[in-house]
Amino acid sequence: MTILEHKYPNGFRIIYEQPLNKIPVSGVYLFCNVGPVYEYNNMRGASHFIEHMCFKGTKLNPNSVHLMNEFSKIGAYFNAVTTKRYTCYTIKCMDDYLAKSIYNVSDMLINSIFNKEEFNKEHKVVLEELNNLRNDPYSKIDDELERMLFKGSSYEYPIDDLEYHNKNSLKYNKIMEFYKAYYHPSNMFLSIVTHVPLENIKQMLKNTFFLKEKTPFAPIIMPVLQLGIEMYSNIQYNIIQSSKISNVLLSIGFRTCSHNSIEKYYLYLLSVILGSTINGRLMKILREKHGLVYSTRCEVENYEHGGKFTFFTETKFEHFLTNGRNLGVLPLLINIINDIKKNGVTNEEIKNSKGNIKGQKLLNLESISLQTKYNGEEYLFIGDSKQIVPYSKIYDKYIKGITKENITYVINKYINKKNMCVCVISNKALYLEKLKRECEKIF
The missing domain is CATH 3.30.830.10 (Metalloenzyme, LuxS/M16 peptidase-like)
Known part of the structure; x- marks a missing residue:
């Protein structure tokens, strides 16, 4: 339409x-x-x-x-x-x-x-x-x-x-x-x-x-958005201890591209491959294979100046670093990240995830809410309705043609230490040195 x-x-x-x-x-x-x-x-x-x-x-x-x-x-x-x-x-x-x-x-x-x-x-x-x-x-x-x-x-x-x-x-x-x-x-x-x-x-x-007002309001002197971000040379950490939770929450984020970049769709497909569905790698490895988490996901979000690609998990403190003699959630997650950096994703994963996105986009059209919100957000960021690709055409325009090379490109560009921030909320004391020891294994 x-x-x-x-x-x-x-x-x-x-x-x-x-x-x-x-x-x-x-x-x-x-x-x-x-x-x-x-x-x-x-x-x-x-x-x-x-x-x-x-x-x-x-x-x-x-x-x-x-x-x-x-x-x-x-x-x-x-x-x-x-x-x-x-x-x-x-x-x-x-x-x-x-x-x-x-x-x-x-x-x-x-x-x-x-x-x-x-x-x-x-x-x-x-x-x-x-x-x-x-x-x-x-x-x-x-x-x-x-x-x-x-x-x-x-x-x-x-x-x-x-x-x-x-x-x-x-x-x-x-x-x-x-x-x-x-x-x-x-x-x-x-x-x-x-x-x-x-x-x-x-x-x-x-x-x-x-x-009611027939003429434009006097131009608003909009504060200038500060879109520059402080550059890092290595991983940033924040550990918060809280007695109000019973588990450990882990969020690992990577700085990515702006809202108007085509690369956000490559990252979106990667997020589906890794963690947006029951068949994503996070669920397969952390939950189905090792039984260490109930909740885990991978998300993307983009603004004018840049975006974020985030891994999230929730687990018991006892399973965060180790699982008895086996690896715990954090080292397993670091292994997952390193594996996509070293070996990329498979053609089958790309095919299946594209099918998931295509089906979800079609189902979402049953409700007009996402379509209405999407049009508004696109207009806000782009400023020209003629440049907005309708929600019903997103898959054919941006997702269908994504290649394995496109995915590999954004992995290499964004998934690295200088773009990486780690936040943990734990119910028990967690030492920074132990957290760093695992996270610094990122390639």
């Missing part, structure tokens, strides 16, 4: 595509081009907090209960998320209620009242959420690994953290300034996947608050 774009005089934009399924359901993702990467000292956490406050009411819908009821009574799914790069408000509703849903989200984002009493109350809710995250080792290990991988760049910092919230930070007046600066139609766009014709959606938009 063709991806279409429409831009209004005030700067607001629509990114539109029709779904391949025939279900009369629409996906709507409102992207606001602001996230933690644009924050500065004493304002870190602002994007996440504003996301919370936008749910607290408008003049038309004076409280969160009334506001959420507008979506609940039509059976619509409604939520929001703050990522490092953007803030997004997501709706999934029946086509018949698309106009009402877009109108309500426009009121919510443009006319949020930010009652000071609710502001203070919601701040306590945010602190409670962050306290829970601080006690979540899975969230902690992701944050700490990214601190090392992206050190020196705007992506180094967590989305939100308890340390951001002190008596000198996130003042009411400053939050209001931040909200008014960034929550303007010229800094927003709608990614919509629906059977409703684009011309009908244009008519719907005329009655919303997204088009």
Whole structure:
């Protein structure tokens, strides 16, 4: 399907595509081009907090209960998320209620009242959420690994953290300034996947608050993203001991390419070969052969300045370095990494993993959510809808033609010591020397 774009005089934009399924359901993702990467000292956490406050009411819908009821009574799914790069408000509703849903989200984002009493109350809710995250080792290990991988760049910092919230930070007046600066139609766009014709959606938009302002807002002086990262000459380590977990969590990350690099697809295929499926090498060796882990995976993620290729495992402390007289999880994982560096991957692994990706991409089209999110993220990073390859064509365009040589190339380029960071959260004391002894065996 063709991806279409429409831009209004005030700067607001629509990114539109029709779904391949025939279900009369629409996906709507409102992207606001602001996230933690644009924050500065004493304002870190602002994007996440504003996301919370936008749910607290408008003049038309004076409280969160009334506001959420507008979506609940039509059976619509409604939520929001703050990522490092953007803030997004997501709706999934029946086509018949698309106009009402877009109108309500426009009121919510443009006319949020930010009652000071609710502001203070919601701040306590945010602190409670962050306290829970601080006690979540899975969230902690992701944050700490990214601190090392992206050190020196705007992506180094967590989305939100308890340390951001002190008596000198996130003042009411400053939050209001931040909200008014960034929550303007010229800094927003709608990614919509629906059977409703684009011309009908244009008519719907005329009655919303997204088009209330007829001219573009005064240009926002966007903070310059720091995209340079601190270069390392060897492996970086971080060991955290925590009594709140019963196992050892291990995350090994490698710095990789940017979002717009073709190499991210080579790395994606490699991640499937290694650990994204039950037939991946991680599961075969660590779980099926040795029975040492319940959870293990391999993931890729890419931003403007670069990306990460991550191995994750969880195991008992007793199985981390050794398994009786046999190798434990860490040395086995290092052996897996060294094996792909020395011998690469097999043609059969490539064929099977391509089949997995092709099937998963097709199944994902049953739900419009991934398609809607994908279009929005691609537009955010690329800035031109004509250059976006539709989600339904990703496999044929980028995956189908990947060769063994392509995989070998990215392994040699990215999987090495100077790109490598290791983070461990352990329930017992773990000595750095022992960790280094194994990790330094990487070729």
